[in-house]
Amino acid sequence: MKCLITGANGQLGRCFQKTLSAVGIDYVALSRTELDISNVSLLKEVVKSIKPDVVINTAAYTNVEQAEVDFAEAFKINQLGAANVAIASKSVGAKLVHFSTDYVFAGNSNLPWEANDLTGPLSIYGKSKLAGEIEILNEYSENSLIIRTAWLYSTFGKNFYKTILAKALSGDESVRVVNDQEGQPTSASDLAELTAKVLSKNMASGVFHSTNAGSCSWFEFAQYIFEIAGQDTSRVIPVLSSEFTTKAHRPKYSVLDNRKWSELGILPLGPWKDSVQKVLPDMMLSLAK
Numbered sequence: 001m002k003c004l005i006t007g008a009n010g011q012l013g014r015c016f017q018k019t020l021s022a023v024g025i026d027y028v029a030l031s032r033t034e035l036d037i038s039n040v041s042l043l044k045e046v047v048k049s050i051k052p053d054v055v056i057n058t059a060a061y062t063n064v065e066q067a068e069v070d071f072a073e074a075f076k077i078n079q080l081g082a083a084n085v086a087i088a089s090k091s092v093g094a095k096l097v098h099f100s101t102d103y104v105f106a107g108n109s110n111l112p113w114e115a116n117d118l119t120g121p122l123s124i125y126g127k128s129k130l131a132g133e134i135e136i137l138n139e140y141s142e143n144s145l146i147i148r149t150a151w152l153y154s155t156f157g158k159n160f161y162k163t164i165l166a167k168a169l170s171g172d173e174s175v176r177v178v179n180d181q182e183g184q185p186t187s188a189s190d191l192a193e194l195t196a197k198v199l200s201k202n203m204a205s206g207v208f209h210s211t212n213a214g215s216c217s218w219f220e221f222a223q224y225i226f227e228i229a230g231q232d233t234s235r236v237i238p239v240l241s242s243e244f245t246t247k248a249h250r251p252k253y254s255v256l257d258n259r260k261w262s263e264l265g266i267l268p269l270g271p272w273k274d275s276v277q278k279v280l281p282d283m284m285l286s287l288a289k
Contacts (some may be wrong), residue, residue, distance in 0.1 A: 001168065001199065003027040004052035006085065007059030011156040012099060012188045016056055019192040025199070028052070032059060037081035039089070049090040054095045054199055057085045060129070066127040068247035073100075074128040074253045082132030082159055086139040095143055096136065097195060102150035102176055102183060102211070104130040107251020112215075114257045115148070115207045122249035134209065146207045147195065148258060151221075154188035155286040161185070168231040179219035180240035184211035187275040194261075194269060204264055209256035212272035221276075223249045228277050231285075245275070 003020060007013045008029035020027045028050050035046055037059045047055065060078055061067060067074040082098060089096040104119045136144050153161035167175050174241035191210055198204050214288045216224070219238040226233045241250070258268040269275075 001025055001053045002051070003056055003199075004047065004050050005029040005056045005058060006035055007032060008034075009055070010059040010062075010158065011152060011154040012094045012192065013058040014156040015085050015154050015188040015192040016058060016195075019189065019196050020163055021090050023196055023200075025196065027276055037084055041048060042082040043084050043088045044091055047092055051092055052094050054097060055085060055089045056195070057082065059085075061125070064123055064125040064248045064250070065246060067123065067128065068148070071124045073126070074124055075131065078125075078128035079131035079135055082131055083135035086136045086144060089144070091144070092139045095145070095199070096140060097131070097145045097147065097199070098136055100133050100148045100207075101126065101129045101147055102134070102148060103251060104148065104232070105251055105254055106182075107253045112255045112257035113209070115209055115260055116259065122251060123288045124214075125248065126251075128276050134241065137207075138173075140165045143205055143279070144197070147191070148207065148209050148256060149186050149191055150211045150254060151183050151185045152188045152191070152278075153185060153279075155282045156188075160218070160221065160285060161225060161276065161279075162287065164225045165229060165280075166287055168226045168229045168235075169284075169287070172232070172235065174235045174237050176239045177222040178241045178244065179217045180241050181250055181252055181254075182215050184213075184215050184256065185221050185272045185276060186211040186269070187279060190269045190275055194266070198266060208260050209258050210260060210261070210269060211256050212275050213258070214272050215255040216272065224231045224276060225274060228280055230284065240289060265275035
């Protein structure tokens with residue numbers, strides 16, 4: 001098997017490189033500067049020259065706040081880019097694996113969202129990611145796997161886990177974190193490993209959800225990071241979302257239902273706390289660099 005990874009410098013792209021290397025899957029990894037997915041002619045040319053069996057599209061516009069201002073760029077990458085990747089994958093008969101988000105849902109529920117539930121994104125980011133899903137399903141539904149995930153973290157790049165851990169370790173100041181948005185902290189490494197298992201079985205098309213099990217608020221996530229880092233959890237102060245001025249509206253409840261994997265004999269990702277604790281030593285090392 002040969003894979004092409006787009007968006008190779010992002011945290012998910014880098015986790016895929018590490019995972020595929022570990023399991024012995026051949027891949028070519030291209031960053032945005034090396035391969036702009038909004039350029040369909042270039043994309044088709046590159047895909048044709050590489051001839052991958054699988055295209056793993058981790059390229060995305062992910063700045064939720066900035067997307068409200070820079071909406072043209074968000075749709076250019078998340079909708080047009082997704083369509084282009086589907087077209088290019090189809091041109092060589094490659095399996096497409098594409099990643100989407102819990103933010104395609106409105107969050108007006110208290111039950112985990114299933115893959116076929118009605119979407120209703122509140123933000124430009126969510127709307128652009130949903131538009132990308134629709135493009136892929138219209139263009140290449142027969143051989144595309146769309147995986148919605150949430151609250152990703154890793155030792156690479158910027159993410160909530162790394163930011164909170166740095167604050168926990170850098171002094172004794174309090175940290176204000178919202179307590180009225182519930183979701184699922186998800187290890188990008190865990191997600192890459194699950195995806196590699198799915199690819200090795202050459203199965204699954206359609207829309208699936210993949211997050212670490214369980215759920216919490218951003219406040220509870222931050223508290224747990226302080227706890228495992230041996231810091232005073234009372235420094236984490238719960239606040240309402242309304243106390244922060246933000247451009248983007250975020251879902252109050254965006255917990256995803258992952259049971260669909262079990263129907264295919266794939267074990268969904270384990271508890272979020274286990275993965276957060278497991279990566280702590282590497283997170284500390286990444287902060288020290």
